[in-house]
Amino acid sequence: MSTAHEIALKARAAGNILKTVDNANRSEILRKIHDALKEKASIIEEANKKDLTVAKETGLVDSLLKRLDLFKDDKFDVMLRGILDVAKLEDPVGKVKMARELDEDLTLYQITAPVGVLLVIFESRPEVVANITSLCIKSGNAGILKGGKESVNTFRAMAAVINSTIEQNVATTGIPMGAVQLVETREDIADLLKEDELIDLVVPRGSNALVRNIKNTTKIPVLGHADGICSVYIDEFADLTKAKRIAFDAKTNYPAGCNAMETLLINPKAASWWEILENLSRNGDVVVHVTKDVKEAYISKLEELGKLDDVLKSKIADAKENEDFDKEFLSLDCAVKFVASTQEAIQHINLHSSKHTECIVTENNENAEKFLKGIDSSGVYWNASTRFADGFRYGFGTEVGISTSKIHARGPVGLDGLVTYQYQIRGNGNIAADYLGAGGEKAFIHKNLDIKNIKL
Amino acid sequence: MSTAHEIALKARAAGNILKTVDNANRSEILRKIHDALKEKASIIEEANKKDLTVAKETGLVDSLLKRLDLFKDDKFDVMLRGILDVAKLEDPVGKVKMARELDEDLTLYQITAPVGVLLVIFESRPEVVANITSLCIKSGNAGILKGGKESVNTFRAMAAVINSTIEQNVATTGIPMGAVQLVETREDIADLLKEDELIDLVVPRGSNALVRNIKNTTKIPVLGHADGICSVYIDEFADLTKAKRIAFDAKTNYPAGCNAMETLLINPKAASWWEILENLSRNGDVVVHVTKDVKEAYISKLEELGKLDDVLKSKIADAKENEDFDKEFLSLDCAVKFVASTQEAIQHINLHSSKHTECIVTENNENAEKFLKGIDSSGVYWNASTRFADGFRYGFGTEVGISTSKIHARGPVGLDGLVTYQYQIRGNGNIAADYLGAGGEKAFIHKNLDIKNIKL
Known part of the structure; x- marks a missing residue:
């Protein structure tokens, strides 16, 4: 051996x-x-x-x-x-x-x-x-x-x-x-x-x-992810149909996937937001782990609409505030919380997510751009399910893995994640001492060449 | 505090x-x-x-x-x-x-x-x-x-x-x-x-x-280099003038620099190779730490030519085989060794170098390409001094540092070394379940767009 x-x-x-x-x-x-x-x-x-x-x-x-x-x-x-x-x-x-x-x-x-x-x-x-x-x-x-x-x-x-x-x-x-x-x-x-x-x-x-x-x-760099805590944020200006579809797909299409939604952030000003939860529970068997304020608002709305039946009741659980928003359920469960603005959603996500993939559902360009710029994760989506975070869907031909590191390779990793780069210099006996900065008089040209025309 | x-x-x-x-x-x-x-x-x-x-x-x-x-x-x-x-x-x-x-x-x-x-x-x-x-x-x-x-x-x-x-x-x-x-x-x-x-x-x-x-x-990734053990390899088909200039510049232009030559590998078939050592010692004050076979060949050649004076004698030292080829002298000292071929030079360098910058001096294209492909360091040079490994000389505008890591940023690092990337998806309510592979019938287009025309 x-x-x-x-x-x-x-x-x-x-x-x-x-x-x-x-x-x-x-x-x-x-x-x-x-x-x-x-x-x-x-x-x-x-x-x-x-x-x-x-x-x-x-x-x-x-x-x-x-x-x-x-x-x-x-x-x-x-x-x-x-x-x-x-x-x-x-x-x-x-x-x-x-x-x-x-x-x-x-x-x-x-x-x-x-x-x-x-x-x-x-x-x-x-x-x-x-x-x-x-x-x-x-x-x-x-x-x-x-x-x-x-x-x-x-x-x-x-x-x-x-x-x-x-x-x-x-x-x-x-x-x-x-x-x-x-x-x-x-x-x-x-x-x-x-x-x-x-x-x-x-x-x-x-x-x-x-x-x-x-x-x-180990001290060796690791390409991989330990957790996939992905969030979907339903903005004040979300389209309800898109919101329902995206949250449903992100949670239920493959709950064991690292790109499944684990946290749902809702701006309470979003029109008919309760339908998103109802749809998850009724059609997707999802248990929503809701904070106290979400629970009150959700139940009172269901009662008002005469929709609070035993099925929905059995799918409402209390969120553990210090736990459920840092949790990868990997099951038909989902933590749900109100946030007052896109900025608050960004802050929550940057603090709690595992830097995998996050989505904003909105028809408002300004909020979308703020989200796309402000989120610190490898994937930031506007109006698309987090389930798209996948090497084959990205068109990488093959997937080496999904990375939540912030350097080298992020997100779905194709063959490119297994290569790095080197600098080659091809010269003709050139020495540094001939150039400015190292004792000489020559200046560097620093002219970029079109790489399309390069054959080495 | x-x-x-x-x-x-x-x-x-x-x-x-x-x-x-x-x-x-x-x-x-x-x-x-x-x-x-x-x-x-x-x-x-x-x-x-x-x-x-x-x-x-x-x-x-x-x-x-x-x-x-x-x-x-x-x-x-x-x-x-x-x-x-x-x-x-x-x-x-x-x-x-x-x-x-x-x-x-x-x-x-x-x-x-x-x-x-x-x-x-x-x-x-x-x-x-x-x-x-x-x-x-x-x-x-x-x-x-x-x-x-x-x-x-x-x-x-x-x-x-x-x-x-x-x-x-x-x-x-x-x-x-x-x-x-x-x-x-x-x-x-x-x-x-x-x-x-x-x-x-x-x-x-x-x-x-x-x-x-x-x-x-620390477990945090480190951008930097602990050692700069750079080598110059004088191939059988080296041009003597270029070899002398490059070795001299690489060693003496700034001996304390991390891109200075610390190891000189010589193919004994290279024409008048001893002149490279003579030039280093006589004009650059460099002490050559030579292996036993190099010492014998060098001294007998100097004697034959009637050049072995006290100046040169004082600049010849015995290389410590298990030490000097893994050493960053950072002074007017240099370890010198014979290698029989480009392949042997590559093997020595890949084993001993700190993955900073290495150079081959040769007029032979095949050997040069072999070296450029085979060396595992961040910089691989053909007929140019290792001293060019520098952010300003590379035209990076500024230098954050020089990295000997193999991933994220290698060699001289400009501002690019302080950025990573994110994947953005901009959709219209798209869900994975509509596409092949996740339950649906739609196929992905996977059409690359010309990034020159993209304004986000």
């Missing part, structure tokens, strides 16, 4: 080579991995059955068993197709983002480059192995992959296929061994998280608890 | 407002701060003299005294001019970087936004207060500033002027109090470094020891 340090060193060395392999070869190895996994499907299925048997014996809950089952419905085929889809994506590496003439024979380029070594930690879903392998290789990064212990046999079988494919094609594609390494034990992860000199980015894909735990135990 | 948490909370609140202030007002307050500092020059000078007196009494060394003296030569005027220069820079906030039609009435924008709250820690140079204040306000970030204790009186005087200027103009410019806060004690810093929920980025400007210490004690 290799130590964590050896694994990290091997990944670093592989990453340094992978960085130099061109897109044609990076994509070619993905197609070969696709073919090999397809060919060895029966071996993988057998390993997967072994995992399922063990899981059933240990009493794993049904929802986890479903995740673990790689051959349920068309899951395996979707996984295979995903590899080819990533292979077809535009090369994220080597894109010229800026070019500037510093002098006639001295040019500066800003060029995208792989981050280096990624540590990807995920839980039970075995298809993630293929997904992460594709993303890593396509973006020129070496990957260290750690899956859940429930799917260890499936992982091993898939890793064996992937690694032997890489091995057989080292000479033709240049993709080095060590480009993808599988790690099995929990101890390894604790040690790997200490390798901040060799590992550049940790990508946890799993529960919030997993992400929070990793963020707290 | 406010606690660290109170300071951080105040900064966060100020950042949230500052984020919404337009460029005209952000620039206007900088001009007003410029005027006020100019007007109060005599008060600041008096405070600075107090610091200098104390410093002399405590026996501060001359070089630090020089740094502390804000009125030495034209330093104060240069500082004032710097404020106006930053005010004049292009607005880094609110730039549309991407626009994509998701559907006819649903558009996604990627827009630059301030990072939020910056904690800037620096040592004795008092003019940094004005510099950092300008950078923070211009980029829409709230700043918490901590200076060295030697310049506390100067800081206080300048902070008083800056804060009263902000206070007097809150109503007209919208720049909030708390946009810039000064922190005085060491204890505060330790506590502030724990506020990772409120502070978004730490920018240390000072010694490597300071940066290393901060990186080791």
